[in-house]
Each structure stands twice: as structure tokens, then as C-alpha cells.
Amino acid sequence: MVADRLPISDRGLQFGDGVFETMLCLDGVPLRLDGHWARLQDGCTRLGIPVPAAARSHLLAAVGALGERRLVAKLVVTRGCTERGYKFPPDLVPNWVLTISKAPALPPELRAHGVAVRMCSTRLAREDAQLVGLKHLNRLTQILARREWNDEFHEGLLLDTDGNLAEGCGSNVFLVLGGRLVTPSMEHGGVHGIMRRSVLEAARALRLPVDARPVLPAELRAADEVFLTNAVQGVLPVRSIDTMIYAAAGPVTRRLSGHLNDLPVSTAPAGAIGNAP
Amino acid sequence: MVADRLPISDRGLQFGDGVFETMLCLDGVPLRLDGHWARLQDGCTRLGIPVPAAARSHLLAAVGALGERRLVAKLVVTRGCTERGYKFPPDLVPNWVLTISKAPALPPELRAHGVAVRMCSTRLAREDAQLVGLKHLNRLTQILARREWNDEFHEGLLLDTDGNLAEGCGSNVFLVLGGRLVTPSMEHGGVHGIMRRSVLEAARALRLPVDARPVLPAELRAADEVFLTNAVQGVLPVRSIDTMIYAAAGPVTRRLSGHLNDLPVSTAPAGAIGNAP
Numbered sequence: 001m002v003a004d005r006l007p008i009s010d011r012g013l014q015f016g017d018g019v020f021e022t023m024l025c026l027d028g029v030p031l032r033l034d035g036h037w038a039r040l041q042d043g044c045t046r047l048g049i050p051v052p053a054a055a056r057s058h059l060l061a062a063v064g065a066l067g068e069r070r071l072v073a074k075l076v077v078t079r080g081c082t083e084r085g086y087k088f089p090p091d092l093v094p095n096w097v098l099t100i101s102k103a104p105a106l107p108p109e110l111r112a113h114g115v116a117v118r119m120c121s122t123r124l125a126r127e128d129a130q131l132v133g134l135k136h137l138n139r140l141t142q143i144l145a146r147r148e149w150n151d152e153f154h155e156g157l158l159l160d161t162d163g164n165l166a167e168g169c170g171s172n173v174f175l176v177l178g179g180r181l182v183t184p185s186m187e188h189g190g191v192h193g194i195m196r197r198s199v200l201e202a203a204r205a206l207r208l209p210v211d212a213r214p215v216l217p218a219e220l221r222a223a224d225e226v227f228l229t230n231a232v233q234g235v236l237p238v239r240s241i242d243t244m245i246y247a248a249a250g251p252v253t254r255r256l257s258g259h260l261n262d263l264p265v266s267t268a269p270a271g272a273i274g275n276a277p
Numbered sequence: 278m279v280a281d282r283l284p285i286s287d288r289g290l291q292f293g294d295g296v297f298e299t300m301l302c303l304d305g306v307p308l309r310l311d312g313h314w315a316r317l318q319d320g321c322t323r324l325g326i327p328v329p330a331a332a333r334s335h336l337l338a339a340v341g342a343l344g345e346r347r348l349v350a351k352l353v354v355t356r357g358c359t360e361r362g363y364k365f366p367p368d369l370v371p372n373w374v375l376t377i378s379k380a381p382a383l384p385p386e387l388r389a390h391g392v393a394v395r396m397c398s399t400r401l402a403r404e405d406a407q408l409v410g411l412k413h414l415n416r417l418t419q420i421l422a423r424r425e426w427n428d429e430f431h432e433g434l435l436l437d438t439d440g441n442l443a444e445g446c447g448s449n450v451f452l453v454l455g456g457r458l459v460t461p462s463m464e465h466g467g468v469h470g471i472m473r474r475s476v477l478e479a480a481r482a483l484r485l486p487v488d489a490r491p492v493l494p495a496e497l498r499a500a501d502e503v504f505l506t507n508a509v510q511g512v513l514p515v516r517s518i519d520t521m522i523y524a525a526a527g528p529v530t531r532r533l534s535g536h537l538n539d540l541p542v543s544t545a546p547a548g549a550i551g552n553a554p
Contacts, residue, residue, distance in 0.1 A: 005285065006285050007283075008353075013353065013374070014414070015414060047417070074361055083378065084376065086446060101360065122405050123405045125405060126402060127402045128401075128402060130399065140292070144408070147364075
């Protein structure tokens with residue numbers, strides 16, 4: 001059923017009880033759909049939500065029918081509707097919401113010369129192990145972090161409540177440090193991004209040494225290159241973190257973004273163009 | 278506008294971006310409304326959501342018009358509707374959803390002899406300080422904890438990710454220990470309940486010594502009495518925590534629940550009877 005409203009008894013609204021995926025779609029095809037779907041399945045399984053298999057074909061059909069050059073598809077899956085209370089019956093039918101919008105424009109100079117980043121004061125929670133890595137619907141931390149700046153920065157980086165570097169508001173972070181690629185292991189919270197995984201696979205293919213481990217914020221100062229990853233913007237070099245300045249798009253960043261070269265720059269304006277739950 | 282659906286672009290659904298209150302209503306009047314409203318205002322202020330003042334008069338009118346003996350009113354306030362992304366404009370209009378249902382029946386023997394409680398393995402997150410104490414819409418931890426049992430327990434207790442005793446799934450917890458009333462200070466996460474505050478005020482009035490401090494789970498074993506508090510069920514003695522057995526409704530628990538004596542037992546069945554966003 002195509003609709004733009006959801007019952008108020010939906011547990012996504014009542015509790016943030018669900019997961020989501022945000023996918024870049026090029027020429028009518030969602031990129032890395034297998035990776036996104038695997039994470040969605042993993043999230044649903046860990047939360048005990050049946051995977052809404054029909055959503056995948058709806059997604060493919062909707063994106064294919066629109067056939068635009070660059071779109072973003074966001075799929076939200078919630079546990080479904082119940083009465084008041086955290087308890088839920090075993091046979092509950094999940095709800096899902098698919099929203100398709102034009103992909104945001106990214107000026108070419110940002111990809112070439114890097115983006116300005118802020119270090120946020122909002123801290124990423126140390127979560128229960130069952131939630132670590134999931135792209136779940138409990139996103140208040142990211143919203144609080146995002147309101148720390150307007151448009152003077154492209155992204156904000158978060159430390160976790162233990163003081164380690166964690167991730168960006170809507171991205172993962174990588175450092176090039178002493179010739180090695182380093183990324184926070186995020187054992188206690190954060191989203192294990194699909195593009196982060198692609199970068200780790202690309203690094204293996206390119207025989208770059210990689211460390212996924214706890215990263216201290218002071219290590220950012222020693223890094224030769226820093227870059228961000230997310231599914232919509234791909235690999236994005238960092239030009240500055242507050243007063244720290246980096247050489248724009250260093251050799252490792254360029255090698256990796258060249259290897260993951262399915263991210264042409266578009267100037268299409270952002271804006272919602274359709275909803276299909 | 279009275280409706281039972283909300284736009285899919287609502288940020289409560291997309292991100293859990295909002296707060297809620299659950300209030301017991303007796304004979305058409307919400308109990309402790311000033312306390313609930315103060316926490317709602319505090320939550321909205323801390324999250325940067327304008328307080329929807331009209332919701333309070335709607336709540337009073339709806340509960341008064343129904344005039345049932347025992348009702349539960351749940352008010353959800355979300356930041357409102359936006360396009361994709363964590364960013365939000367400064368002039369966003371919040372959405373609110375009021376749901377009124379019959380209060381769940383609590384058998385009199387549970388209030389007299391106490392409830393059986395489980396110690397959950399799901400851990401309460403160590404949150405950013407901006408979120409601590411709020412009844413916000415990011416409730417996945419409570420949902421994961423609640424699915425650890427069916428109906429063999431009345432409630433589950435959670436430790437936080439540091440290993441300290443935190444709270445119940447939908448309640449706060451108190452211990453009577455060496456003649457003192459002890460409750461977790463919850464400096465790093467959890468909900469600062471309205472009934473918890475009423476108990477702390479009642480203890481002061483009754484000149485009971487009180488400690489709000491970090492509590493080790495081992496201290497539960499040494500406690501003479503344990504009780505739970507929430508807005509709907511009031512003060513509820515604990516009979517057992519897994520294999521630990523307590524004397525039913527000890528003297529301190531009885532004194533406090535007597536002092537907070539606005540909680541008659543009802544046998545009305547649970548069930549949603551109205552929605553009014």
C-alpha cells in the first residue's frame with residue numbers, strides 16, 4: 001500500500017524500535033544492495049524483527065521506475081504496531097517505509113580538496129553489545145551532535161563516552177598513520193558502515209596494512225591523512241578538524257577513492273520526490 | 278486535529294527524536310501532572326524542541342471527558358517532520374500524540390506480597406550527559422531487556438554497561454539497606470522517574486535517611502527490602518530477584534507506599550480506548 005502516514009501505534013515512533021538503511025542509487029540501481037541488505041537482515045535478526053522480504057523488490061522497482069541519475073533510497077523497518085508497553089507478541093508484522101529523494105550535490109572541490117570537520121562535544125553512548133554496529137532507529141546522540149554546527153562544517157566527529165574516537169555523525173572515519181590505515185574498531189557502539197566495509201576490503205585488495213582498533217583522539221594530530229566514508233558520499237577527504245589542517249586528498253585517500261570509483265559528482269539539488277511504504 | 282496516523286517524515290519515527298510521559302489518571306485527573314510536565318519541559322528544552330503547550334489542555338480535556346476510574350495517558354512529543362538527515366531547521370513545529378488507555382489491572386496480592394523480578398543480561402547504555410535522566414524515545418535497550426522474559430516475571434532489572442545497578446525496564450529501583458533508603462544515582466543513563474522523585478520527597482518528609490549513589494548488584498543480596506516505582510503502578514514491593522527472596526512488603530516499603538496512598542487497586546482490563554494527536 002502506498003501511503004505517506006503510519007499508525008501512531010507504530011513502535012518506530014513510540015520507541016525507535018527498528019532499523020534503517022540509506023543507499024545511493026545510480027541510474028536506477030541501488031549500489032552495494034547486498035551489503036545493505038545483509039546489515040538490515042542482521043539488524044532485524046538481532047532485534048527479533050522478521051525481515052520484510054517484499055521491501056527489497058519494492059525498492060528495486062521504485063528506484064528502477066524513477067530511473068534518475070543519482071537518488072538516495074532510505075528504507076526504515078520497524079517492529080510494527082502494538083499497544084502501550086515494551087512487550088511485543090511473537091507474531092508481530094513489521095512495518096516498512098521507503099523514501100526516495102534526489103542525492104545531495106557535493107561540490108567537486110570538496111572531493112578534491114577535502115571537507116572541514118568539527119570535533120563534537122556530544123559523546124557516543126557505550127551501548128549494550130546487542131546494539132553495537134547496527135543502524136538502528138535510536139539516533140538522538142547523532143541529532144544532538146548535528147545541532148552543534150550549522151553549515152560551517154561538512155561533518156562532526158564524535159568521541160565515545162570512554163574518550164576514544166568513534167565515528168562521524170553520519171559517517172565512519174579513517175586515519176593514515178605511519179603508513180597504515182587505521183579506523184576505530186567501535187566495539188562498544190556506533191554504526192559499522194557499508195562503505196567502511198568496502199574500504200577495508202579495498203585496502204586488503206591493495207595490500208595496504210589496516211588496523212581496526214581503539215583510536216585516541218590525539219592520534220588525529222599525528223595522522224598524515226584523514227577521510228570519511230558513507231554510503232551516499234563515498235570516500236571523502238578531510239581538509240581540517242577544527243584547527244588541525246591536513247594536506248588535501250593524500251595518496252592513500254586518492255588510491256582508495258579511485259578503487260571505489262562509482263561516485264561521480266552530481267549537481268542535482270536535494271529534495272524528496274516520492275514515498276512508498 | 279484528531280487522527281490516528283502520523284506522517285512518515287516525522288522524526289520520532291525516523292530517529293526516535295523526541296520524549297514521552299506516561300501518567301496515571303484517576304477519576305478524570307492526571308496524577309502528578311506538574312511533575313510530568315516539568316520533566317517533559319526539561320526534556321524538550323534539553324533537546325531543543327519547543328514545548329507544545331496546547332498538549333496539556335488537550336490532555337486534561339480528554340482525560341476529564343472520559344472520566345473513567347483508572348486510565349493511563351501517554352503523551353509523545355517529537356521534534357516534527359523534516360527531510361532526510363539529522364539536521365533540522367530552528368523553526369520546526371513539534372508533533373505530539375496523546376494515547377489514552379485503561380490502566381492495567383494489578384492483583385492486590387502483588388501489592389501486598391510483592392512481585393517476582395528478573396535480573397536482565399541486557400545492559401543500560403552509558404549515555405551522553407545531555408540525555409541522562411530523560412524519558413526520550415530511544416528505547417531499544419528496554420525492548421531488548423523486556424524480551425528476556427514472558428509473563429513469569431513482573432519486571433526486569435538492568436545493570437549499566439559499567440556493571441552498576443541502574444533501573445528496571447519500566448521502573449526505578451530502591452533498596453532498604455542498613456536502615457537507609459538507597460537508590461541508584463544513575464549519573465550515566467536511565468530515566469529519573471516521577472514516582473522515584475515522589476518517593477525521595479516522601480522519605481525526606483518521613484525523616485528516612487536516603488542515599489542516591491552508584492549501587493553494586495551485590496548489594497541487592499544484602500538488602501532487607503527492595504521495591505520498584507513507576508507512575509502507573511506506584512510503589513511495588515519485590516518478592517524475589519531470580520533466586521533471591523525478600524520478606525514481602527517490609528516496614529519501610531509499607532510506610533512509603535502508605536504515604537503515597539493514591540494508588541487503589543483496579544481490576545479494569547487493559548486496552549486502548551482512544552487516540553488524539
